[in-house]
Amino acid sequence: MYTAVLIKGKTYSVMGHVFLLNQEKEIEKKVFQYLDGNEFFSCKEVKAPVDDLKTDDQSKEDVEPAKEEEEPASEVKIYTETELKGMNKTEQEAIVIDLGGDPTQLKDKSERIAFILEHQQQQEKTGE
Template sequence: MYTAELIKGKTYSVMGHVFHLNQEKEIEKKVFQYLDGNDFFACKEVNAPVDDSKTDDQPKEDDKPAKEEEESVKEQKIYTESELKGMNKTEQEAIVIDLGGDPSQLKDKSERVAYILEHQEKAGE
């Protein structure tokens, strides 16, 4: 489990999360990786409580990939062009990163929208 807390600024929106100053939120690993090192955030990895009913650690590790697959299936939303155009730059860049792209290589909003539309179709196949 990961958490992030906005420590500078008033609000910050990234990858579907809206952070408010001094409020800690649970986040996914990819959001943690994106925000870790950002001066505006205090990010940390929190160890989940140990389930005493399990004596073998192996089943816990077997459960993790299934959980990660579940999360990625939930988050593979197909965006329409009008939805993308209505988003701000930060939200578009988060989607580009999710699709494996580098937002710094895209010059403007139209390039980000085109990239997302093209790559989400490939990701869905």
């Protein structure tokens, strides 16, 4: 299990996760690998205590909830133009990166919003 805490800024959106300042959030390994080393985050790997795995009944209880937690992460957030206009530059750039874009290639807010809306539509069509 991995966790990340936003330590600089107010909010940060990346890979379907929205981080708020000083709030610890459980994340997947790929998100951990992406954020680890980012000066805006404090990331760590949390190892399960050995005591939790003493009996078969306990390990089943430990495994089943994890499956439920992973499923919502696969849902892709679809942003509306209004939502995107209300976001700051950092939030928009994080979404652009999530969609496979390079925010440095986009000149301003309107170009970021257009990129996000266009790429969301493409992902819906291709089923990604």
